[in-house]
Amino acid sequence: MTQSPAPSPVDGVEPAARASGLTKLYGAGEAAVRALDHVSVDFLRGEFTAVMGPSGSGKSTLMHCLAALDTVTEGDVVIGGTSLAGMSDKALTTLRRDQVGFVFQSFNLVPTLTARENILLPLAIAGREPDETWYDTVITAVGLADRLDHRPAELSGGQQQRVASARALVSRPSIVFADEPTGNLDSVASAEVLSFLRRSVDEFDQTVVMVTHDPLAAAYTDRVIFLADGRVVDELRHPTSDSVLARMAAIQSEAMSAPPAAPEG
Amino acid sequence: MLRVTWRNLFARKLRLLLSAFAIVLGVAFVAGSLVFTDTIDRAFDDIVSGSVSDVTVRFDGATTDENGGLIPDARSMPASLVDELAAQPGVARADGTVEGVGLFVIDSDGKLVGGQGAPTLAFNYNDAPSITGEPAVTVVEGEEPQGRDEVLLDERTAENAGYEVGDTVRMVTAGTVPELEAELVGIAEFGGGGLAGASLVLFDTPTAQQIFLGGSDVFDSIALTAEPGVSQDGLAASAEQVLPDGIEAATGDVVAAETEELVGTVLDFLNIFLLIFAAVALVVGTFLIINTFSILVAQRSRELALLRALGASRRQVTRSVLLEALVIGVVGSTLGLVLGFGLAIALRTLFGNFGLDLSGTPLVFQWTTGAIGYAVGIVVTLIAAYLPARRASRIAPVAAMRDDIALPESSLRRRMIVGVALTLLGAGMMAAGLVGEGNTGASMVGIGVLGVLLGVALMSPVLGRPVLQGLGAAYRAVFGTVGTLARENTLRNPRRTAATASALMIGLALVTTMSVLGASINKSIEVAVQEEFTTDYLVSSPTFQPFSTGIAERIRDIDGVGEVVQQQSLGSEIDGDGSFINAADGGAVAEVYDIPVVTGTLDVRRGGIAVSEQKADSLGVAVGDTVTLTFPAGDQEAEVQGVYEQSNILNDALVPLSTLAAAQIPRQDSVVSVNAAEGTSPDELGTALDDVVADLPIVTVQNQEDFTEAQRASVNTLLYLIYALLGLAIVIAVLGIVNTLALSVIERTREVGLLRAVGLSRRQLRRMVRLEAIAIAVLGAVLGIVMGLVFGVVLQQALADQGITDLAVPIWQLVLFVVVAAVVGVLAAVLPARRAAKLDVLRAITTE
Numbered sequence A: 001m002t003q004s005p006a007p008s009p010v011d012g013v014e015p016a017a018r019a020s021g022l023t024k025l026y027g028a029g030e031a032a033v034r035a036l037d038h039v040s041v042d043f044l045r046g047e048f049t050a051v052m053g054p055s056g057s058g059k060s061t062l063m064h065c066l067a068a069l070d071t072v073t074e075g076d077v078v079i080g081g082t083s084l085a086g087m088s089d090k091a092l093t094t095l096r097r098d099q100v101g102f103v104f105q106s107f108n109l110v111p112t113l114t115a116r117e118n119i120l121l122p123l124a125i126a127g128r129e130p131d132e133t134w135y136d137t138v139i140t141a142v143g144l145a146d147r148l149d150h151r152p153a154e155l156s157g158g159q160q161q162r163v164a165s166a167r168a169l170v171s172r173p174s175i176v177f178a179d180e181p182t183g184n185l186d187s188v189a190s191a192e193v194l195s196f197l198r199r200s201v202d203e204f205d206q207t208v209v210m211v212t213h214d215p216l217a218a219a220y221t222d223r224v225i226f227l228a229d230g231r232v233v234d235e236l237r238h239p240t241s242d243s244v245l246a247r248m249a250a251i252q253s254e255a256m257s258a259p260p261a262a263p264e265g
Numbered sequence B: 001m002l003r004v005t006w007r008n009l010f011a012r013k014l015r016l017l018l019s020a021f022a023i024v025l026g027v028a029f030v031a032g033s034l035v036f037t038d039t040i041d042r043a044f045d046d047i048v049s050g051s052v053s054d055v056t057v058r059f060d061g062a063t064t065d066e067n068g069g070l071i072p073d074a075r076s077m078p079a080s081l082v083d084e085l086a087a088q089p090g091v092a093r094a095d096g097t098v099e100g101v102g103l104f105v106i107d108s109d110g111k112l113v114g115g116q117g118a119p120t121l122a123f124n125y126n127d128a129p130s131i132t133g134e135p136a137v138t139v140v141e142g143e144e145p146q147g148r149d150e151v152l153l154d155e156r157t158a159e160n161a162g163y164e165v166g167d168t169v170r171m172v173t174a175g176t177v178p179e180l181e182a183e184l185v186g187i188a189e190f191g192g193g194g195l196a197g198a199s200l201v202l203f204d205t206p207t208a209q210q211i212f213l214g215g216s217d218v219f220d221s222i223a224l225t226a227e228p229g230v231s232q233d234g235l236a237a238s239a240e241q242v243l244p245d246g247i248e249a250a251t252g253d254v255v256a257a258e259t260e261e262l263v264g265t266v267l268d269f270l271n272i273f274l275l276i277f278a279a280v281a282l283v284v285g286t287f288l289i290i291n292t293f294s295i296l297v298a299q300r301s302r303e304l305a306l307l308r309a310l311g312a313s314r315r316q317v318t319r320s321v322l323l324e325a326l327v328i329g330v331v332g333s334t335l336g337l338v339l340g341f342g343l344a345i346a347l348r349t350l351f352g353n354f355g356l357d358l359s360g361t362p363l364v365f366q367w368t369t370g371a372i373g374y375a376v377g378i379v380v381t382l383i384a385a386y387l388p389a390r391r392a393s394r395i396a397p398v399a400a401m402r403d404d405i406a407l408p409e410s411s412l413r414r415r416m417i418v419g420v421a422l423t424l425l426g427a428g429m430m431a432a433g434l435v436g437e438g439n440t441g442a443s444m445v446g447i448g449v450l451g452v453l454l455g456v457a458l459m460s461p462v463l464g465r466p467v468l469q470g471l472g473a474a475y476r477a478v479f480g481t482v483g484t485l486a487r488e489n490t491l492r493n494p495r496r497t498a499a500t501a502s503a504l505m506i507g508l509a510l511v512t513t514m515s516v517l518g519a520s521i522n523k524s525i526e527v528a529v530q531e532e533f534t535t536d537y538l539v540s541s542p543t544f545q546p547f548s549t550g551i552a553e554r555i556r557d558i559d560g561v562g563e564v565v566q567q568q569s570l571g572s573e574i575d576g577d578g579s580f581i582n583a584a585d586g587g588a589v590a591e592v593y594d595i596p597v598v599t600g601t602l603d604v605r606r607g608g609i610a611v612s613e614q615k616a617d618s619l620g621v622a623v624g625d626t627v628t629l630t631f632p633a634g635d636q637e638a639e640v641q642g643v644y645e646q647s648n649i650l651n652d653a654l655v656p657l658s659t660l661a662a663a664q665i666p667r668q669d670s671v672v673s674v675n676a677a678e679g680t681s682p683d684e685l686g687t688a689l690d691d692v693v694a695d696l697p698i699v700t701v702q703n704q705e706d707f708t709e710a711q712r713a714s715v716n717t718l719l720y721l722i723y724a725l726l727g728l729a730i731v732i733a734v735l736g737i738v739n740t741l742a743l744s745v746i747e748r749t750r751e752v753g754l755l756r757a758v759g760l761s762r763r764q765l766r767r768m769v770r771l772e773a774i775a776i777a778v779l780g781a782v783l784g785i786v787m788g789l790v791f792g793v794v795l796q797q798a799l800a801d802q803g804i805t806d807l808a809v810p811i812w813q814l815v816l817f818v819v820v821a822a823v824v825g826v827l828a829a830v831l832p833a834r835r836a837a838k839l840d841v842l843r844a845i846t847t848e
C-alpha cells in the first residue's frame, strides 16, 4: 500500500479532501501570478472549516482547485481517497457530480428549473434516484418545503442560497465547498444559510469548507484557515468572532510590516 | 455613441457575419436574377439586330398567337415581287426569304438536337445584310450550299450533333416529307453573335422552297436593304408603292420592337418567377435579422441601460442600434452582389442544360442591379432592426442597477390580435385572388399567402406552445433531465423560439404547398388519362412540336392497325377570346374517344365548330350561334354545331380540317391516336409502331401507362426546380437556428458553467443544445406543414376547374419533411453545441 495519496487511517479520522504542495500559477514568465504557493492542508471528515484571508490571497483559487474545477500547476489534490492528478475531463466531471458539492456566491440555480428540480439536478444528471430519507432530511433541514415548486426568480437571495446548499448536499458528496455563500446576504439570511450548513455537519456528518470575509460567519465553523499571498499562514480551532477578528488584524499588520515572509509552519 | 457602435460591431464579428449572411443570400438571389435576365435580354437584342433587315415585306396580321407561339402560315409571295421591289428607288437589294418551320436536326446518335428549348431556324441561305450592315449569316468554313443535297449548320449545332463538314446530316420536317438527308458542306456563323441555343439550318433557295413551300418559286417574306442615305421609313414607303393588298412593309425598328416585346413577355415571366424566390429568401432573412438583433439588444440591455443612465437619449440608443444594422446591410449587400454574379453564372449553366445556351453573351451587370441590390439589402436590414432598436430605447436607465434585466416586450395578447388580423386579411386576399383573373389574381394570392404566413408567424409563440409541450413531454420521458433542460430552454423565450422556427415554417409551408399541388396535379392527370385515354396508342411529340402528316400515312400502312385519328392543335381566338383549338375529323374523334356531348354533335361539318361547355359558357354561345375565329390570314365565321363536356383531348374547341385549309395553315399533326384492329393485340401493334417511328425521334409512341409516366415526369421536373429554389429559404432558416442557438449559448454562459460545475458532462451538454435545436426545427416543420396543407388544399379546390380535379396529400413526403427538419436541427446544433461544450467551466461561472 502506497502512502501519500491514500487516506491515512493512522490519525483515526481520514481527510475528506487533501491538498499537498498545491501551487497555482496564472500566466507565465515575469508576469506570472502565484495564486497558490505550496499549500498543504487536510479537511477532516465531519468538520466545518472556514478559509479566510485578504482579497487576492488565493481563497477562491484554492476552492476551485480542490473542487476539480481548475487544474493545478504543481502538487496534488485527493478527494474521498481519489487523486485528481492526470484525470480526464470526463472523469473530473463525474467526480464533481458524485463527490463534490458546490455553492457559489451568486447565480447558483438554473433559472428555468424549480427549486426541487435544482436540488435534484446533480442526481438527475447522473441518472440516479435520490435516497428518499436523505432527501427528506435535507429538505426539512433547509426549511423550504413549501417553496419547492417555485423558480429561482421567485425566491429571495437567502432562500436561493439555501436551495443551492441543499443541492450541494443531496448527493451525499464527500465534501462541500462554498465560496462566500453569504457574501450577498444580510445578517438574517446569512444566519439561515450558516445554520443549515452547521446542522448538516453536526447532524448529518457532512464536511463543509467555506470561504468568508465575515468573522461572524467564521464563528459558525470548527476551524479557520488563514491564507495570505497564496500561503497558509495561520489556523484557529473553535473560533469565536472576536478571536477571528484579532487574528485577522494580526495578519493584516504583519503583512504591512514585513510583506512576503511566511510567519510560522 | 458612434464609437460604441463600432466597438460593438467589431467585438461581435461572428454574429455580424451570421446575421449578414441572410442579407447576402437574399441580395444574391435578387442580383443573380437581374443579371441573368439582363443577359438574356442582351443576347436576344443581339440576335434581333443581327438578323432583322432594314425593311421586311410580310403578310398583314398577327404572326404569333397570344402565348408567343408561331402559327404556321401557308400564304406566300411570288418571286416576281422580289424583282419588282429590287427595282424600286432606294432599294439596294431585295432577298426573298423562306422560313422553315418544324425542321429538326437529328444528331449522329439519332436524337433530336434542341427541340426542348431554343428553336431550330431553317432558312434559305443568302448574304443579305441586317440593320447592323453585316450579313446576317456568313460561311466561315466550307462553301455555300447548292442543290438539294447540301446544307449548312451553325458551329455549335454541328458540334453538338457530332457532324463535321462532309458528313451526311439527317433531319426531320413537319412538311409532307417527314425525313431528309443532306451533306454538310459548310459552317455558318450568325452575325449577331450567340444564338442563345437556337440551331441554324441553311439550304439554297430552291431547296428551301422545295422543302417548305411545296416547290413553287415563292417566298414567305422579303428582306429589303436600303441604299446609302435612304432611311428605313423612306425605304418602306418606296416599297409600299408596289405591294398588293394584304402585304405590308415593316421597318427594321418595328420588327425589332415586336420581337423584343415578345421576348420581353417571356423574360418578365422568368424574372418574376426568380424574384418571387428572392422575396421568399428576403422575408425569411428578415426573421433571422430581427431575431439576431433582438438577442443582441437583450444581451446588451445592461450596457444600453448604463448609456441611458449616463445621459444618452432614447433616440441615440435607437440610432446606435440602427447604425449597426446599416453597416450589416451595406456589408451584406456588397457580398450579396458579388455572390449574385456567381449565381447568375450558375443560372446560365442551369438554363443551358434546358437548351438556352448563353455562353456567347457576356454577363450583363447594369448599375440598376447594384442600386436595387443595395436598396433591398439595406432597407430590409433596417426594417428588421427597427423593432429591436425601438425596444432597446425603452430600457429604463434604472435597469443598469438591477441584476436581471427583463426587456419591455409587447404583450403576447397584442401580438395575437395583430396576428389574427393579418391572417384574416391574408386569407381574404387569397380568396379574392382565387376568384380574380390573371396576373392581378395571382399576385393577390401571393400577397394573401404572405399575409397569412406573417400572421401565423406572429401568433406562433402561442400556436407553438402545444407542439413544444408535446415534444417536451417526449424529451423528458426519453432523455430525463437533459430533456427537461432542453424543453425549458425552448419555452423560456417563446418569442425567440417561435421567430426562429417561423423562418423554417415559411420555407416548409411553401414546399408543402408545392408538394400537395404537385401530387394533386399528378393524380388529376392520372384520373383524367384513365378516363379519357381510351385508344391503344398515342403518337405525339415530346416537345409539343407539330410533325409531318406523312407519319400518320405510314402508320395506316401497318398491318393490323385499326382506327387512326389525326389532330392538329393551334392557338387562336374565338370571338376575341384566346383559345386552344383542335382541328380533326370530328366523327372519327367521337368514334375512338368517349367524349360526352351536351348538345348538338362532335361531327362538325365545313364551317362549323364544337366548343367545350366551359368555353360556351364564358362566350355565352349555344348551338346555332355564330362565332368568329381569328387566323393570321384573316377571320372566319363558324357556326356552333356542338357543345361537349370539358375534355383534355379536344381542349376549348374542335374545328374540321377544312377550316385550316381556309385559313391557309399548312397541315401538320400534333397528335395521332391509333387503335389496333380486331384480332391484333395492342402489344403487337406497339412493336410495329415503334418500328415506324424508330428513326423519327420527333415523335414518341405511348400507351396509357407511358403517357401518365411522361406527364408525371415533367410535373416532377418543375417541382424539383421549385424545391431547389425554395431550398435557399430553408438554408437561411437553418442559419437562423444556428445563429439563435449560438447567441443563446453565449447568453447563458454562466448557466452552462453552473451545469458543468454540478456535473453535466460535455456530451450531455451537447445533447441538451441539440434537443433544443431539434425542438425549434420540428416546431417550424409542423407549423409549416400544417399551413402548407391548408394552402395546398385551398389552391387545389380553387384550381379544380382548371384541371386539378383531384386532391392528393403526399403523406410520406410530409413525414419525410419532419424527419429532415429534425436532422436539420441536429446539424444546426453542431457548432453551438460544440461551442457550449468547449466553454471553460470556471470562466463560464465567473463571467459577468
Ligand SMILES: Nc1ncnc2c1ncn2[C@@H]1O[C@H](COP(=O)(O)OP(=O)(O)OP(=O)(O)O)[C@@H](O)[C@H]1O
Residues within 6 Å of the ligand: A026, A027, A033, A034, A035, A053, A054, A055, A056, A057, A058, A059, A060, A061, A062
Ligand atoms: N484567471 C486569472 N488570471 C490571472 N490571475 C488570476 C486569475 N484568477 C485569479 N487571479 C489572481 O490570483 C490571485 C488569487 O485570486 P483569488 O480569486 O483566488 O483571490 P481571493 O482570495 O478569492 O480574493 P477575493 O477575496 O477578492 O475573492 C489574485 O492575485 C488574482 O489576481
Ligand SMILES: [Mg+2]
Residues within 6 Å of the ligand: A059, A060, A061
Ligand atoms: Mg474570491
